[in-house]
Amino acid sequence: MEANATTRATPAEFWKSVQGNLILLLLLLLIPTILVQAYIYHDRFETRRAKELQANLEVARATASNFESFLQNIVDCELVIGLALTGSEPMSDQDRDRILDQFQATNRELRAVLWLNPRGLTIASSLRTSIGLDVSDRSYYQAVVAGRDWTVSELFLGRVTADPTFVISRGIRNERGELLGVVAAAVASDRLDRVIRIDRSEGAGVSLVDHKGMHVHRYPATEFTWEQRNWLKSYPVIENALNGKEVTSRVTSALTSKKRLVGFAPVSSIGWVAAASRPEEDAMAEITSVLVPQTVLFLMVTLAAFCGALLLSRSISTPIKQLRNQALQFGRGENVVPGVSSGPSELKDLAKVFQEMAEKVRSREFELLESEEKFRTLFHSVPEPLALRGEASILEVNEAFCGLLGFSQDEAIGKTFAELGIWSDLNERNQLLGYLASNTEVSDFECHLRTKSGEIKTVVLSIKAVDREKQQGMLVIFRDITEWKRVEEALHATSRYARSLIEASVDPLVTISPDGKITDVNAATETVTGYDRNHLIWTDFSDYFTQPEEARAGYQAVFQEGAVRDYPLEIQHRDGHATSVLYNASVYRDEEGQIVGVFAAARDITERKR
Structure with missing residues (x-):
């Protein structure tokens, strides 16, 4: 019996228990707190990342500005050189070469400086091996021929050096707009450190991307294969910057496969893009070093609170289980004194009330036994025929019942009315059962019953629900109206006779x-x-x-x-x-x-x- 009282509850039953409800209440308080705290931490983290993205964008803007200043300086110098080379007095080859060499020496980013005739043929160069080189098929020459004052080409591999190069070209025209020649400055992409250099923390860098999305140069310098230079393919988000929009994004590096925070700023004058990036791990290290300990501490405090509440819930649920087991023992009739040794004062008060209730129940059981004896005495002394029917069979009948239907008590008790065969009309029995299906009581139901000897008697039944000896039952009261029915029929016959005389x-x-x-x-x-x-x-x-x-x-x-x-x-x-x-x-x-x-x-x- 004790094992039944302490059987482990199923999960569904546990969450319906006091302890389960206390835990649910605690979770109801903790979960919103955890969610709010998680939102705060997430917001702080995202705010820090947004600031880092904005900082990268500012660096990218500065890089774009520096590069545009470099371009403008080169273009202005090219104009001066071009005017000198096309002056009214012819210039010797030695003076021309000296001017070109001096311009290259002054600008260390230049790989070579070329002087092109209007047909695109190199007629002078600081790189003597390139003299005679035809560049009429190059975009930087064609753009000038088409009417532009100056242009910057995309990145390409040089024909002479086979190194990544781009060209800044400037057209020289007379007063009538006729092209006299083109000054072309070939820039070595790996020499742009002085132009775009911005010193930042380790792992951070700035880059230039041409108008076709090809990576031109990065500071600090990093080696790229020609395929790896295709940033438009690796980072599609750069297309927005190529269209003139500033962009910040979180991308995966094509070299290291690590996340980087990057800002893209357009170089508006030539359609290029300046980029500034930093490893996300490094950028977020500071905020992470703050949030992680705070998160761990918060979770530890939350876990400690949960464990404390769990222990507290056991101090409440254990006495309740103890009272429950005592109640079950009391229900089985065992002699038990309800009480708890620990727990909240309310539970001790409940145990005291339970103890008082147990004493009252014992007293009432005694009174019930006395009442049962009085009921039995009254049941057998009533002159009306009575039968007490349980859920399945007849529990008791009085002497008047035996006198009415002719059965002894031993013959009736333990049987059903159907087994006694007292129903003369089964339709009346079914009608009565129909009433009882929707009502607990029936009054004055007239029917015809068969006695043991076979005599048919007219009886009025009244049925009431009763509780006796902890059993649900029905008290059936029989009233014999057989003689009254005969008298009533005789009166009806007399009345009909008298009426027939009147009408006659x-x-x-x-x-x-x-x-x-x-x-x-x-x-x-x-x-x-x-x-x-x-x-x-x-x-x-x-x-x-x-x-x-x-x-x-x-x-x-x-x-x-x-x-x-x-x-x-x-x-x-x-x-x-x-x-x-x-x-x-x-x-x-x-x-x-x-x-x-x-x-x-x-x-x-x-x-x-x-």
Whole structure:
């Protein structure tokens, strides 16, 4: 028995228990707190990342500005050189080469400086091996021929050096706009450190990307294969920057496969892009070093609070389980004194109340035993036939029941009414069962029962639900109305006979109440008045005579004298004709001798008058 009381609860049952509900309440408080704290940490983290992205964008803007200044300086110098080379006085080859060499030496980023004739042929160069080189197919030459003052090419591999190079070209024209030549400065992409250098933390860098999305140079320098230089393919987000929009993003490095925070700023004058990036791990290290310990501390405090609440819930649930087990023992009839040794004061108060309740229950059980004995005594002393039926069979019957149906107590107890065969009409049994299906009580149900000897008796049943000896049952009360039914049938027969005699009379017959109202008529009365019975009943008797006052005086005389003989009146038919009659009337009385009305008979004397 004790094992049943301490059986481990299923998960579904646990969450319905006190301890489960306390834990759910704690979770209801903790989960929103955790979610809010997680949101705060996430917001701080994202804010820091947004600041880092903005910082990278600012660096990218500065890089773009520095590069544009470099371009403008080169273009301005190219203009001066071009004007010098196309001056009014011809310049010797030595002076021309000296100018080109000096320009290259001054700008260390340049790989070579070329002077092109209007047909795109290199006629002078600081790199002597490139003299005679035809560049008419290059975009930087074609753009100048098409009318642009200056242009910057995309990154390409040089024909002479095979190194990544881009060209800044400037067209030289006369006053009529005719092209006199092109100064082209070939820039070595790996020499741009001085142009875009911005010192930042380790791992951070700045880059230039041409208008086709090819990576030109990075500071600090990093080696790229030609395929790896295709940043438009590796970082599609750069397309927005190539279209002139500033962009910040979180990308995966094509070299290290690590996340980087990057800002892209357009170099608006030539359609290039400047980029500044930093490893996300490094950028977020500071905020992470703050948030991680805080998160761990918060979770530890939360876990400690949860464990503390769990222990506290056990201090509440354990005494409740103890009280529950004591209640089960008490329910099985074991002698137990309810109480708990620990727990909140409310539970101790509950144990005290439970103990008082147990004492009251024991007292009431004793009273119930006494009441049961009184019930048994009363049950067997009642003259009415009684039967106590349980859920399956008859529990007890009294002597009157045995006398009514002829069964002994031993024959009836333990059987059902169906097994005793007392039902004469099964339709009545089914009707009673139908009533009991929707009602706990039945009153005055008339039926016919068969006694043990086979006699059929008319009985009225009344059924009430009762609790006895901790059992649900029904008390069935039998009232034998067999003799009363016989008397009632005899009375009905007499009444029908009397009525047939009244209706058989050819003389109008009527009964009158003390206040002069018609209470009954026969068919002859309906014929002589022209009104049917329903119309005549409870109307004034005197209303159907040619002389109402005479008629009223006549029935009042009967009440005063007890009878009248040959009282002449004329009955008024509804169509207007009158019938002369002689009324003979007398009073009639109830069982106590009190006058209840007048019985009057009218004899038609119309023919006699004629």
